[in-house]
Amino acid sequence: MEGMDKMPALSSEGTGYRALVVDDERPLAAIVVGYLERENFEVAVSYNGVDALARAREIDPDVVILDLGLPGMDGIEVCRGLRTFSDAYVVMLTARNAEMDTIIGLSVGADDYVTKPFSPRELVARIRAMLRRPRNGSADEPRSPEPRAGEIALRVFGALRIDVTGREVHLGESPVMLTRTEFDVLAALSSRPGMAFSRRQLIEAVWGESWVGNEHLVDVHVGHLRRKLGDDAAASRYVNTIRGIGYRMGTGQ
Known part of the structure; x- marks a missing residue:
């Protein structure tokens, strides 16, 4: 399938965070990948929805940057599929005039959205803010009031x-x-x-x-x-x- 044999392997060094970039606009995908790699993310890329779901099962990403307007299986269907097996954060990339599609995307499990055109630097900052929130099993402290030692909140x-x-x-x-x-x-x-x-x-x-x-x-x-x-x-x-x-x-x- 297109894209599968061209996906880069994940690097062995970095933050420990894995990102999957899904966009059929290859120049834009390359820019986003470059910014994430400069921030020491381990990054994979896919160019269509079917490949994206297969890749997500393979690498178990922490965050998926997902274009809503993919050909064939669109971003909404990809997000719906992701939510059957993954709790990764999902950031949807949407056009400015796609407000209803954005709402639908959020309703099927996307966590946030960024409208095109966007600043890759802002996108990475938003992703980092997401990842500072605790995950299941994380040692990070919760945002809510801290429990006393030995107490279950x-x-x-x-x-x-x-x-x-x-x-x-x-x-x-x-x-x-x-x-x-x-x-x-x-x-x-x-x-x-x-x-x-x-x-x-x-x-x-x-x-x-x-x-x-x-x-x-x-x-x-x-x-x-x-x-x-x-x-x-x-x-x-x-x-x-x-x-x-x-x-x-x-x-x-």
Whole structure:
């Protein structure tokens, strides 16, 4: 298949972070690869969706930079496929006039988006901000209040249990499978249950203070989170909408 025999092997040196760049515009892909390699990422590249899914299974990337407008299998289908086996961060590259496609991309599991034309330096900075957020099994400290030595950071809201240290969520006895971004939004809200968070405050807590773009990105991730929690936006138990402000953690009752 096209692209498979031309993908570079991952280098043995670097940050330990693996990136997969997926774009059929080869000159643009080469620029993004170059910037990431200068930041000591281990980088692979693919030029179509089928190859991208195969490569992602092979290398288990930490982050995927994914063009939405791929020929054949587009970025939305690739992202949907990735989410069946990978918890990698996904940054979608979109055209400025593709707002609806961007929202659809976020709804199938993308974590962030960057509109074309974009600054590769800004893209790399955004990726680094993502990777500073803790992963499952990471030794990094969580953003939320630190547990005391030997204490499990368990937050309980009715039937919902959030283990911040283990980055696990249960609804009753059933585990809830969240993306890393969905978990981070839930962790931020549950860190201060009585506080109404504005979209900007959630963006700063989850995506970082330097993030720029449409703040309704938060609404898409909240909507996805609510669906997974079986939460009704009209009578929410876990994530309450505070009209004119943003969101607040509910009591679970």
